[in-house]
Amino acid sequence: MTPRRESRFRLPPAWAPYVFISPFLVLFAVFGVFPLFFSLYLAFQAWEPTSGLQAMHFVGLDNFRFALQDEWFWKSLKNTLWLAVASGVPQHLVAIPLAAFIHHSVRHLRDGVVGAYFLPYITSTVAIAILFSSLFSTDFGLINLGLNAVFGIGNIDWLNQPQFIKPAIALIIFWRYLGFNLVLYLAAMQTIPKDLYEAARIDGAGWLPQFLYITLPSLKPMIFFGVTLSVIGGLQIFEEPFILTGGRGGSDQSGMTSAVYLYRMAFDFNDFGGASAMSWILFGVVVVLTWLTNRAFKPKGADA
Amino acid sequence: MLTVAAFPLVDEIIKAALPRWRQRRPDVDIRVLSRQYIDHHTAMTTALSTSVRLPDVMALEVSFVGRFAQGGGLDDLAGPPYDIARFRSRWVPSAYDQATNRAGAVVAAPADIGPGTMLYREDILASAGVSVDDLNRTWASYVEAGQRIRATTGAYLIAHVSQVKDIVIRTGLKPGEGLYFDRDSRVLVNSPRFVRAFEIARELRRRKLDARLAAWSNEWAEGLKRGSLATELGGAWLVGQLSNWIAPDTRGRWRAAQFPEQSYASYGGAFYAIPRQSNPATKALAWEFIQLMTLDRAVQFAAFKGFDAFPALLETHEDPFFEEPLPFLGGQKARLLWRDAARRITATAVHKQNSFADEVIGTELDNVLDRGKDIASALGDAERLLQRRAKR
Numbered sequence: 001m002t003p004r005r006e007s008r009f010r011l012p013p014a015w016a017p018y019v020f021i022s023p024f025l026v027l028f029a030v031f032g033v034f035p036l037f038f039s040l041y042l043a044f045q046a047w048e049p050t051s052g053l054q055a056m057h058f059v060g061l062d063n064f065r066f067a068l069q070d071e072w073f074w075k076s077l078k079n080t081l082w083l084a085v086a087s088g089v090p091q092h093l094v095a096i097p098l099a100a101f102i103h104h105s106v107r108h109l110r111d112g113v114v115g116a117y118f119l120p121y122i123t124s125t126v127a128i129a130i131l132f133s134s135l136f137s138t139d140f141g142l143i144n145l146g147l148n149a150v151f152g153i154g155n156i157d158w159l160n161q162p163q164f165i166k167p168a169i170a171l172i173i174f175w176r177y178l179g180f181n182l183v184l185y186l187a188a189m190q191t192i193p194k195d196l197y198e199a200a201r202i203d204g205a206g207w208l209p210q211f212l213y214i215t216l217p218s219l220k221p222m223i224f225f226g227v228t229l230s231v232i233g234g235l236q237i238f239e240e241p242f243i244l245t246g247g248r249g250g251s252d253q254s255g256m257t258s259a260v261y262l263y264r265m266a267f268d269f270n271d272f273g274g275a276s277a278m279s280w281i282l283f284g285v286v287v288v289l290t291w292l293t294n295r296a297f298k299p300k301g302a303d304a
Numbered sequence: 305m306l307t308v309a310a311f312p313l314v315d316e317i318i319k320a321a322l323p324r325w326r327q328r329r330p331d332v333d334i335r336v337l338s339r340q341y342i343d344h345h346t347a348m349t350t351a352l353s354t355s356v357r358l359p360d361v362m363a364l365e366v367s368f369v370g371r372f373a374q375g376g377g378l379d380d381l382a383g384p385p386y387d388i389a390r391f392r393s394r395w396v397p398s399a400y401d402q403a404t405n406r407a408g409a410v411v412a413a414p415a416d417i418g419p420g421t422m423l424y425r426e427d428i429l430a431s432a433g434v435s436v437d438d439l440n441r442t443w444a445s446y447v448e449a450g451q452r453i454r455a456t457t458g459a460y461l462i463a464h465v466s467q468v469k470d471i472v473i474r475t476g477l478k479p480g481e482g483l484y485f486d487r488d489s490r491v492l493v494n495s496p497r498f499v500r501a502f503e504i505a506r507e508l509r510r511r512k513l514d515a516r517l518a519a520w521s522n523e524w525a526e527g528l529k530r531g532s533l534a535t536e537l538g539g540a541w542l543v544g545q546l547s548n549w550i551a552p553d554t555r556g557r558w559r560a561a562q563f564p565e566q567s568y569a570s571y572g573g574a575f576y577a578i579p580r581q582s583n584p585a586t587k588a589l590a591w592e593f594i595q596l597m598t599l600d601r602a603v604q605f606a607a608f609k610g611f612d613a614f615p616a617l618l619e620t621h622e623d624p625f626f627e628e629p630l631p632f633l634g635g636q637k638a639r640l641l642w643r644d645a646a647r648r649i650t651a652t653a654v655h656k657q658n659s660f661a662d663e664v665i666g667t668e669l670d671n672v673l674d675r676g677k678d679i680a681s682a683l684g685d686a687e688r689l690l691q692r693r694a695k696r
Contacts, residue, residue, distance in 0.1 A: 046696075048656075049353035050375035052581065066696065071689060161674070248663075251670050267346070269660045270371065271696065 043276035063277035073278055075253060076261035077285070082166055083241075083257060084234025087173035091181050092226060098178075099185035100215055104207075114186065117179035129243035132172050133159065136244075159244060162254035169241050169255055176240075177233070181226050188222035189215065224297035231293050235286045238263070258282050306589050309337040309359035311344035314415070314574050317597075317607040318363075324603060325596060332589055341365070352377035355581040360590040366402055366573040369412050370654025373405035379578040379587070380409035386591055388413060391599060399616040401479060401651030403575055406487065412575035413598045416613035418539030419645040420471075420569040421560045423546075425459070426634060428534045432456040439535065440564045443472065443504050450513040450534070459534045460515035463524050465505040467537045469669055472501035474652065475567040482653040484661035489694040493665060494687040502672055502679045509673045525550050537563065539571030540642040544612035547632040555631065560638040568648045574613065614642060621646075657693045664689050 011019060043063055045056040067073050098117075106113055120128065135142050136158040147153045158168045196214050205213070238259035241249070249256025249264065256264075258278065266275035310318055315338040322334060337359060339347055345368050351358045352375070364372065372378055381388035388410050392400055399414035424439060429449075433456070438449040450461030462468065474483065476497060484493055492498075508514050515533060517524040527533040529551040536542065547555060563569065576594040578587060597603055604620050607613040615621070621643050629635040655661070668682040 048375040050349060050372045050377040052353060052355050052375075052377060055376065066692075070692065251674070252667055268663075270656060274696070 039276040039279060042272055043280050045273050047272050049270065049272060059273065063273045064281065066274055067278045067281055070274075072253065072256075072261060073258070073281075076249075076256050076258040077282075079166065079254065080235055080237060080257040080259075083170055083173070083237050084231065086166070086170040087177075087237075088227075088230040088234045090174050091177050091230060092223065094174075095178055095181035095226075096185055096216070096219065096223075097211075099182050099189060100211055102182070103186055103189045114179075114183060117182050119179065120176045121180045123176075125239040126243060128172065128176065129240060132168075133244055136168055160251050162250070162252040165241075165245065165250045165255040169237075169244060172240050172244075173234075173237065177230070181230075184222055184226050185219060188219050192218045220297065224293070227297055228290060228293050231289050232286055235282065235289065305333050305335060306361065306586055306593055307335045307337060307359040308361040308363070308593065309339070309344065309348065310363040311339060311341045311365070313611045313613070314363040317415075317603075317611050317613060320606055320610060321597060321600075321603045324600065325593065328596070329589070329592070334593070348372075352579060352581075358579040358582045360578070360582050360586045361593055362577050362579060363415075364412055364575045364577055366570070366575065367654075367659075369403050369575045369577070370658065371656070372577070373403065373409070373411045373654065374656050377580055378411040379580050380411065381413060381578070381591075382408065382410040385588070391595075394599060394618055395616045396618060396646050396649075398479070398570065398646075398649040398651040399573060399575075402573070404651075406653065412577035413594050414616035415574045415576060415598050415604075416607060417573040417616050417646055417649075418541055418571035419614060419642040419649060420537065420539050420563065420571045421638070421641055421645055422535055422537050422563050423542060423558050423560055424535045425531060425533075425554075425557055426559045427557045428453060428457050428459050428531060432534075436559070436561050440561050443468070443500075443564045446564045447504065447507055447511065447513065450508065451511055453534045454511075454513055457534075459532050460527070461508065461513040461533075462535050462537070463515050463517040463519060463527060463533055465508045465514045465673065466666065466669060467519070468508060469501045469505045469665075471537060471563055471567050471569050472504055473497055473665075474569050475565065477650055477652055479650040480653050481650075482655055484658060484665070484690065485655040485694055487653065489655065491687050491690045491694055493661070493690060494683045498665070498683055499679055502669060502682065505669060506672055506679070529554065531557075540614045540638075541572070541612040543630065543632055543638070556634045558633050559636050560633055560641050562641060562645060566648075568645050568650075570649045573616070614646065655694075657690065657696070660693055661686075661690055 042056075044058060044060065046059045046062070047056040049055075102110065102113060134140075136144075138144065138155050138157045138160075141158070143158070144155050147156070156164055158164045192215065196218075197210055200210050200214060236259050237257045241255040241257050242260050242263070244250075245255045245260075247260075247264075249260050253261075259282070262275045262278040262282070265278060266272045308318060315336050318334070318336050325332075325334060338344075344363075345365065348362050348364070348368070352372070379386070382404075391413075395414050396417055399417050400410070403412040403414060404410050422440060424436070429435070429439070432449075432453040434449045434452055438445050438452075440446065446461075453459055453461060477483065482492065484491065486492055515523075515527055517527060517533075524533075528536065528546065531554065543558070543560070546552075546558065576597055578590050578594070582590070599617060601617065601620055604615040604617045605623070605625070608615050608620070609625070626639040626643055627637055628639070630638050664686045668677070668686045671677040672679055672682050
């Protein structure tokens with residue numbers, strides 16, 4: 001190979017960073033930025049998709065007005081909030097004490113234990129939903145068999161009775177994200193200086209005061225981070241209810257989260273404009289609730 | 305080269321017709337693009353909305369014909385150069401009407417239809433001492449017969465009451481009338497048609513005559529196999545499904561009858577359409593291909609014999625094949641029943657909110673059945689929800 005030939009294919013050093021980062025930027029532009037702005041545009045249009053792109057026409061705020069007056073949209077928002085609280089709050093209430101326990105008491109098989117809790121987080125949602133739909137099966141499901149053996153409760157139709165769908169979904173989400181939060185809190189606990197605990201023990205503090213006055217306050221930044229993620233994730237719950245209810249939202253729509261509803265609005269009910277408006281309203285709700293979380297949990301003096 | 309997009313079993317039917325196409329047009333190859341049912345219709349929606357990668361011919365299931373007929377994405381076959389109206393009298397009337405939209409445009413040509421009948425277990429009826437007439441005289445006698453069947457044999461009358469609801473809300477519709485909305489988008493659900501459907505469904509549930517099983521679930525298939533379901537309402541093609549894989553061992557025990565009170569309903573059907581934005585150079589060929597699939601006696605017959613696709617082409621209906629006894633139905637000449645039903649079915653006008661209305665009515669029926677909501681307020685709530693959507 002001649003040096004001349006080599007130079008022809010050499011990248012100018014000034015370009016290198018842009019070329020190396022371009023795969024991400026191109027993918028992000030195509031699958032991230034473009035859909036984002038297209039949906040913002042669609043939110044102000046009425047569109048019969050099978051007529052082609054030229055069939056769109058501008059309708060101003062009509063789609064937003066429709067969304068805000070739509071009973072099913074409010075129903076789906078309530079479902080979403082219910083699920084976000086019922087699956088999100090227990091994640092943290094269990095993960096923090098559990099992390100403290102593992103941090104202080106489990107030495108030997110620690111990685112194995114943490115790995116076991118973390119495993120659901122990296123498992124495919126589809127596999128999880130299929131597994132749980134057989135666990136929740138009315139006649140042959142393990143959950144009903146267990147309830148029957150322990151409490152003598154009859155067979156519950158978990159996935160078809162409106163009052164049971166939400167708890168079933170919340171349980172799965174809780175189970176799935178517990179490990180993720182556990183890892184967050186464990187990491188944070190490892191940064192708490194050991195001498196704080198030593199000093200406390202010398203002063204005669206038991207494990208509970210140590211937990212309440214050392215561990216918890218030191219975890220506050222991580223709690224802020226974890227809760228923020230839970231708020232954002234909780235408001236976007238889609239896959240678990242979508243698969244468990246066969247993509248329909250369940251009996252009386254009681255498992256229909258806002259994300260599931262706006263998907264159905266577009267692809268089942270053919271209303272892309274309405275669906276886009278709803279997605280932007282949902283985005284607004286996420287922003288407001290994240291801001292409130294910020295106000296509630298952000299460590300004092302840390303805002304800069 | 306002609307590209308045809310299709311879904312199972314339409315793709316198989318097309319492939320079986322290819323030799324006949326080659327006889328006519330040895331110079332033109334057909335490429336069949338086959339996708340699963342949902343994927344196919346999603347791909348067609350996307351192709352129409354962006355006008356990219358459109359096939360020359362698209363097969364469509366009847367519910368999507370109604371949906372696509374409201375947009376302007378498909379060629380109007382009534383206009384030049386197609387002039388489909390000259391073939392109108394050769395097809396089952398409801399099938400042709402179903403592809404006609406409010407503006408009078410005909411967006412697709414009918415290939416096959418799904419005339420509905422009631423399948424019932426002859427052996428279960430016999431041991432319960434119930435006659436066919438008891439079963440299909442009136443809906444009231446159907447319920448009474450079900451009660452006797454349940455008491456004497458333990459079998460459920462039907463898998464789910466929603467099957468009955470779906471027929472009763474379609475009963476008495478005039479051709480071209482809408483199911484949930486009329487031509488001016490007025491909501492029709494708060495009407496005697498729906499009240500009656502809900503009442504019959506509630507009565508069936510109150511007497512515990514339905515097994516509360518969703519069609520196509522494992523438990524449903526098992527029920528048909530084991531004989532715990534005495535009747536099943538569905539299209540003619542259901543016999544093929546039962547004999548091929550759901551319950552082949554029940555051969556000889558089933559019979560067919562018309563629905564109670566001479567109601568008629570259609571269960572699916574396949575059509576062919578030409579996208580407006582497809583290659584203009586191939587449109588004449590596309591139309592020729594569609595005519596082969598929908599107007600050629602031999603092709604229509606092969607689809608019926610090979611794939612249980614009941615022909616939309618009327619001239620096939622006079623063939624002695626219709627008089628042949630069906631072994632799965634104990635030698636009954638059931639094709640005559642389906643032929644009769646096919647001519648009496650009326651097309652229903654499709655509104656763009658139909659699939660939302662389906663969902664709302666299904667939900668309110670659940671509320672009535674499971675939570676004891678009264679029918680008047682259930683239908684009132686449904687009406688209110690649909691009114692808000694009607695003009696969107």
